[in-house]
Amino acid sequence: MIIRNRPDLTDNDVTDRSVYNNRRTFLKQGAVALIGVSGLPLAACSADSSAMPNDKATPLDDITSYNNFVELGTSKSSPSRNADKLITRPWSVTVDGECEKPGAMDFEDILKGQALEQRIYRLRCVEGWSMVIPWTGFALSTFLKAFKPTSKAKYVRFQSLLDPEKMPGQKRPILSWPYTEGLRMDEAMHPLTFIATGLYGEDLPAQNGAPLRLVVPWKYGFKSIKSIVRISFVEQQPLNTWQETAADEYGFYANVNPDVSHPRWSQRKERRIGEFRKRKTLFLNGYADQVAQLYQGMDLKKNF
Numbered sequence: 467m468i469i470r471n472r473p474d475l476t477d478n479d480v481t482d483r484s485v486y487n488n489r490r491t492f493l494k495q496g497a498v499a500l501i502g503v504s505g506l507p508l509a510a511c512s513a514d515s516s517a518m519p520n521d522k523a524t525p526l527d528d529i530t531s532y533n534n535f536v537e538l539g540t541s542k543s544s545p546s547r548n549a550d551k552l553i554t555r556p557w558s559v560t561v562d563g564e565c566e567k568p569g570a571m572d573f574e575d576i577l578k579g580q581a582l583e584q585r586i587y588r589l590r591c592v593e594g595w596s597m598v599i600p601w602t603g604f605a606l607s608t609f610l611k612a613f614k615p616t617s618k619a620k621y622v623r624f625q626s627l628l629d630p631e632k633m634p635g636q637k638r639p640i641l642s643w644p645y646t647e648g649l650r651m652d653e654a655m656h657p658l659t660f661i662a663t664g665l666y667g668e669d670l671p672a673q674n675g676a677p678l679r680l681v682v683p684w685k686y687g688f689k690s691i692k693s694i695v696r697i698s699f700v701e702q703q704p705l706n707t708w709q710e711t712a713a714d715e716y717g718f719y720a721n722v723n724p725d726v727s728h729p730r731w732s733q734r735k736e737r738r739i740g741e742f743r744k745r746k747t748l749f750l751n752g753y754a755d756q757v758a759q760l761y762q763g764m765d766l767k768k769n770f
């Protein structure tokens with residue numbers, strides 16, 4: 467398939483946003499634990515080498531108005547403007563493939579079955595910007611285990627909603643729809659890998675991937691697929707949408723790595739939304755202590 471008008475993931479515009487403290491409380495989604503940027507409980511953060519100075523949460527207004535969600539438009543501001551098109555109730559998620567208990571689950575039932583937690587994670591976009599986002603949700607592993615994956619389940623494939631009425635960006639073949647992502651089984655089952663159903667204690671806004679989206683904090687943002695309707699246990703490594711679009715630029719692993727350049731730009735630095743001076747990008751987005759062992763012995767320049 468020839469992709470016309472492929473959106474360019476380079477982001478050179480400098481956003482002059484004023485930084486302010488947002489003191490919303492995290493009560494609405496009834497979360498039970500507050501987890502710091504490291505993925506560890508906040509009390510343990512001072513002992514955590516991945517905590518960054520001034521690593522405070524990005525204001526809600528920025529998190530909800532500066533988005534990548536091609537199904538709702540290709541500019542950063544269009545997903546929030548088109549958010550009302552994405553109707554998310556009712557919503558069901560189908561889990562199938564190499565598992566003993568495949569099935570479909572209503573989103574409300576998924577929520578009832580999970581103890582929600584708060585986790586503050588850095589999100590580093592492949593384009594060179596980053597945010598710090600206070601999510602509400604649950605570990606992906608606790609959800610997946612209920613479907614009893616078999617020994618043939620080597621990877622997990624995720625698919626977003628396919629519905630051009632609710633996702634007007636799908637009226638054009640910008641990407642091959644539905645948006646698809648994949649993780650290796652051990653990545654999917656890692657305790658940092660998260661399904662977000664809210665942010666800043668409120669339900670997830672449509673532009674951030676309502677009603678549920680993946681968050682894999684040590685990988686570039688495009689792995690964190692939004693508005694998921696299908697999760698499949700598969701034997702072969704799935705082809706993700708950006709890899710299918712440009713395999714030389716976007717790989718399967720997409721681990722944040724300042725030492726591996728994108729073919730068209732360096733990945734050494736990032737601009738935190740709301741700040742002017744760039745920060746150094748950290749290996750595995752600062753979560754190396756917890757996830758580097760997943761990639762032991764692998765050539766990360768080849769498996770980018």
Ligand SMILES: Nc1nc2c(c(=O)[nH]1)N[C@H]1C(S)=C(S)[C@@H](COP(=O)(O)O)O[C@H]1N2
Pocket residue numbers: 529532533534535536537589590591592626645673674675686687688689690691692693
């Ligand atoms: N379905 C879908 N999921 C997606 C995208 C997309 O275009 N469609 N964009 C990805 C990219 S490139 C990034 S950086 C993050 C942005 O998430 P945020 O808008 O909540 O910050 O969503 C990811 N998930």
Ligand SMILES: [Mo]
Pocket residue numbers: 534590591592593686687688
């Ligand atoms: Mo991204």
